[in-house]
Amino acid sequence: MKKKEIYRQLVTRYFSGSASVEEVEVFFRLLDRGELDEFLPTEGQRPKTVNIRWYAAAAAIVLFGSAALFWRHTAKPKPATAQIAANQFLNDKAPGTATATLSQSGGQPRTLDSHNNGAQIKKGGTITTPASGEFAVTLSDGTRIWLNSLSRLTVPDDFGKTDRTVNITGEAYVEVAPDPRRPFHVRVGDVDIQVLGTAFNVNAYGDEPYIKTTLIKGSIKLVRSGNSLLLKPGEEARADVGGLKIDTGENADQALAWKNGYFDLEGADIRTIMRQIARWYGVEIKYEGEPTKERFGGQIGRDLNLSELLTGLTKNNLHFRLEGNILTVLN
Incomplete structure (x- = not known):
């Protein structure tokens, strides 16, 4: 095969996204030398x-x-x-790091860092992540919650006594510990996310156009102003001024990208x-x-x-x- 045809095929594969890692490296070496200019x-x-x-x-x-x-x-x-x-x-x-502030009744706010990341919070309180921060916590029932930057998790002091209810603003990924006798609720603005045992991501930043909830596994029900809908794994619910609706356009990988780095x-x-x-x-x-x-x-x-x-x-x-x-x- 002639060199020009090889170069032409390499450019085609690169722009179609089908090039291998080795082909991509070759592409850039040739691009730097100007040998691909006529094929771009x-x-x-x-x-x-x-x-x-x-x-x-x-x-x-x-x-x-x-x-x-x-x-x-x-x-x-x-x-x-x-x-x-x-x-x-x-x-x-610099990129963000694991950092947050924990505020609990009767005590001074406490700064958390990578040494506390993922630690269990044994009583109620509010965990807030700043800009350039993210943090993971484990609740007293075993539920794990990851907070993205500029997010807040509020856990009431009576969490787990009859039901399990938390409030979230910003963005969080939640893995709920199963407990059919104590339903788990996530309150996000005027939306109530009801679950038994499941994993989902919720994006509720004030500067985003809508509240977005993506179900990873299990099932959840969203309730808002008397209306409700059920999500299946891989589905996404959007809550805006027009109400609740299901959007299947975004996959789980995209919703969890921030958590995965x-x-x-x-x-x-x-x-x-x-x-x-x-x-x-x-x-x-x-x-x-x-x-x-x-x-x-x-x-x-x-x-x-x-x-x-x-x-x-x-x-x-x-x-x-x-x-x-x-x-x-x-x-």
């Missing part, structure tokens, strides 16, 4: 969705149209690249992505001009420094300015 899609042929894909635990691929960036989490950036990042983003932000950007627009970045890196987002209407796809790790994430994006027709805690998206 023209502007009109490029996918309208931006692709961000994981090919291995330590490697991420970011693809915007015909431009691409490849980096390994385990490798230190080259000096020139590091200097560029330092010049562009002088106030870098990455951002899943499938179908997300830039505003949705920036809300996630704001919570995880503790920055305020502003926009200059009208942001792109482009939709994104794929995944990227939450263990990157903000400068690493932004440096990758700036090479691909997205531009930012980071000043203190304000991250501006430039048109």
Whole structure:
């Protein structure tokens, strides 16, 4: 097979997402040398969705149209690249860590960190995660709850005496310990999630357009203003001003991406992505001009420094300015 045909097939496989890890590495070596320029899609042929894909635990691929960036989490950036990042983003932000505050009646607020992550909370209280924080707790009945950044879990002092009711704001993944005699309730705003023994994710941030509950296993019933619906595993319920409805468009992997250590950007627009970045890196987002209407796809790790994430994006027709805690998206 002639070299040109091999290059053409390699480019086709890369843009279709079917390239192997080895083929992807070859693709970028050739791309850096300019040997693939004549085979890259023209502007009109490029996918309208931006692709961000994981090919291995330590490697991420970011693809915007015909431009691409490849980096390994385990490798230190080259000096020139590091200097560029330092010049562009002088106030870098590290990724979030396991941290929370526990407030209980009769005591002073207590700061929790990685040494307490997953520990059992034996009585009622409120656990709050800050921006750039996440935390896991085990309740007295064995139920396990993971909190994403800027989230709050409130457990009443009488938890478990007759039923088991908690309140959640923000985002949480819940694995309920089975106990048919004591139903488990999660109150999220005006929505009551009723379960026996199951696992689900709930996203109820105030800046998101709706409350989103994704069932992983078991079954749950959502009740709101006299209306109710039952979810089956893999289904998602959305609660907004129009009421409750089931949406089967999002899978469990996407709902649990934050808990599993990455951002899943499938179908997300830039505003949705920036809300996630704001919570995880503790920055305020502003926009200059009208942001792109482009939709994104794929995944990227939450263990990157903000400068690493932004440096990758700036090479691909997205531009930012980071000043203190304000991250501006430039048109």
